[in-house]
Amino acid sequence: MNRRNFLITPPALALAIGMGGASQPALAAPAIITSNSRILPRDGKKPRIVICGGGWGGMTAARYLRELIPNSDVVLLERNPTFWSGPMSNKWLIDIVSTDFVNHDMQRPANLYGYTLLQTEVTGFERDRKLVRTAHGLIEYDFLILSGGIRNAYDAWFGNDQRAIDYTRTHFPSAYIPNAEMFALKRKIKEFKGGTIVMTLPPPPHRCPPSPYERACLIAWHIKKNRIPGKILILDPKPKVAPIHMGYQTAFQELYPDIITHVPNAKVVEVDPFNKRIKTTAGEFKFDDAILMPPHQAAEMVWHAGLIGKDANGKPTGWADMHSRLFHANSDDSVYFVGDLMGFISDQFGHYPKSGHVANYIGRIVAQNIAERVAGKEVVARLPDNLCYMMVNAEPQEEISVKFEYEVDAASGKVIQTQIDMDVRTEDLVKEDFAWIKEKFSDFLAI
Ligand SMILES: Cc1cc2nc3c(=O)[nH]c(=O)nc-3n(C[C@H](O)[C@H](O)[C@H](O)COP(=O)(O)OP(=O)(O)OC[C@H]3O[C@@H](n4cnc5c(N)ncnc54)[C@H](O)[C@@H]3O)c2cc1C
Structure with missing residues (x-):
């Protein structure tokens, strides 16, 4: 019997074959299920x-x-x-x-x-x-x-160095695959006392391109509100913030000028999670804490x-x-x-x-x-089509958004994309966002 394929839980097995003394009722052995x-x-x-x-x-x-x-x-x-x-x-x-x-x-x-x-x-x-x-x-x-x-392709950074992969995943969770890492990140934010948080963005294509910037804005809001002496360094492999370029740039400058720094063209070259150092094509950085997002793959x-x-x-x-x-x-x-x-x-x-x-x-x-x-x-x-709403301010709650429309080009037969950024942050977009999620949840979760 291949041990990996054997799916009886140990207590059930003990009851079935090991613990049935004379005074105990005989228990039938459960059907053995293998993979x-x-x-x-x-x-x-x-x-x-x-x-x-x-x-x-x-x-x-x-x-x-x-x-x-x-x-x-x-x-x-x-x-x-x-x-x-x-x-x-x-x-x-x-x-x-x-x-x-x-x-x-x-x-x-x-x-x-x-x-x-x-x-x-x-x-x-x-x-x-x-x-x-x-x-x-x-x-x-x-x-x-x-x-x-998606999967987190940590191997792109660390090859088969499982120790570095496990240390990065457990100490600097990316929290882009629900759900355990989400709790770890939330606790990290709550316990943050100050210093520099580095966020690496994966190279495109990756899961929800505008959402790491939303995350940076909301953590920055938490830092500002609680007067924590902290900074966020966004290491972005792209040449500029995208999508919703202007909306995010304006939010970074107007709402979090002393907290968020966006570093473009910062492709990750080497990560040393143990010594909290990261080398990129835009320079080398030291961090106190980090959200290390590796490349994404299927x-x-x-x-x-x-x-x-x-x-x-x-x-x-x-x-x-x-x-x-x-x-x-x-x-x-x-x-x-x-x-x-x-x-x-x-x-x-x-x-x-x-x-x-x-x-x-x-x-x-x-x-x-x-x-x-x-x-x-x-x-x-x-x-x-596609539609994404992103919160950049929590007091008052304000969002920006991006819409993508698709059509087939008659001449080439190829799918063509049109991108529409809503760069002005408003409270109305927050209402639209909550109406959007309500409609989606009702569609597949029946709530
Ligand atoms: C922080 C954040 C913010 C985001 N914001 C937005 C937003 O505002 N708007 C938006 O449209 N999108 C947003 N997204 C993106 C959105 O979450 C994903 O695009 C979406 O979940 C993709 O759906 P999916 O079904 O492909 O993958 P998922 O929803 O991740 O579902 C995949 C499922 O497969 C399961 N699974 C994987 N492997 C196995 C296996 N071997 N055996 C059994 N089960 C398995 C997983 O457990 C998971 O439940 C955001 C994502 C994140 C992380």
Whole structure:
């Protein structure tokens, strides 16, 4: 028996075979489940769609698949016991919203919409047999959706130096993958007594491009309000703040002139977490504390599925290799991608913004695409849009925002992006932001 595959919990095993003395009632041995067992038997001939990752994209796809294909058997696999929202989590860091606002029950929407939710780790795939490997066993599928979000590519900084990776993750958490690191960062902010906090920004493409600047503004607001002798140094690999360039520059200068310093063209060259030093293409910096965000890549599940794209030199792109208009894998049209792990879309702008808004949109589009295929209809290529609101001031609460619109260029057939920045910070945008999140949460969390 392969020990890794053996899933009886030790106390249950002890009861079953070791502790049943003569005076105790005999207990039947529980069925032995290994990760090679097939679980979740099929329900007749219903099409089975398995979704790996129950975040913004995966939960949306699950809801719409059940609605659009009423006789479908939809299974959502998620490692976490509850849903934690990235959007609004910067505001949660400084108590503008409560934990209940960002953290939600996943079983309720599953029961309401009629899909099966299984809390488990997706560990691999056997695509030739249309099977997903999980910590609980093997699950069959007809269609597979990968929606596992991102991974922190610490290896880009540290190679396989696991000690440096673990030290960085535990002492200078990036808190861009919900949810444990979020608590660590919140505690860090609460306990901050002064000094220089360095924030590294990942190179594009990365999860929610405007949100690290929002985080810097809100931490700066906390520093200003509590008169903490602290500074924030944003080490940005890009040549300028983007998106919402003017809105952020103005907020940095008008609201936090003595606290925030933005350093452009600061690509990370070397990180020494033990001695709190970082070398970049814009110079070397020492820090007292830090939020060290490494490069982002597609979640491990895309690597496990063997569906990462390759560049012209045959090197992994780090993101899914997919059809830019229909969102299925280029090499396997039974596998779809939803959310931040998606790959290249267009020469003009690269990737769709890695946002909750886009993940939600694509989750619905992919459900529509699969429904069309199940019904034997022609699949329609659809485009998303994107909208992000960012809080830059907490007293009074003021936000800026950015909208992206997409269309297909008639001449080239390529997807074209138009970016509209709302650079003037207003209280009205805060109201729009809260209305936006209410609409999104009601869409896939049914609240
Ligand atoms: C601080 C911050 C602020 C943000 N602000 C905004 C904003 O204002 N607006 C906006 O639109 N977006 C915002 N975002 C971005 C948004 O959170 C992401 O773009 C969105 O969550 C992407 O959805 P997803 O479904 O691809 O990934 P996620 O929502 O991260 O979901 C992926 C899920 O897959 C699960 N998973 C991964 N691997 C496995 C596995 N092997 N087995 C089982 N489960 C697995 C994860 O646990 C997770 O629940 C923000 C993000 C952060 C961190």
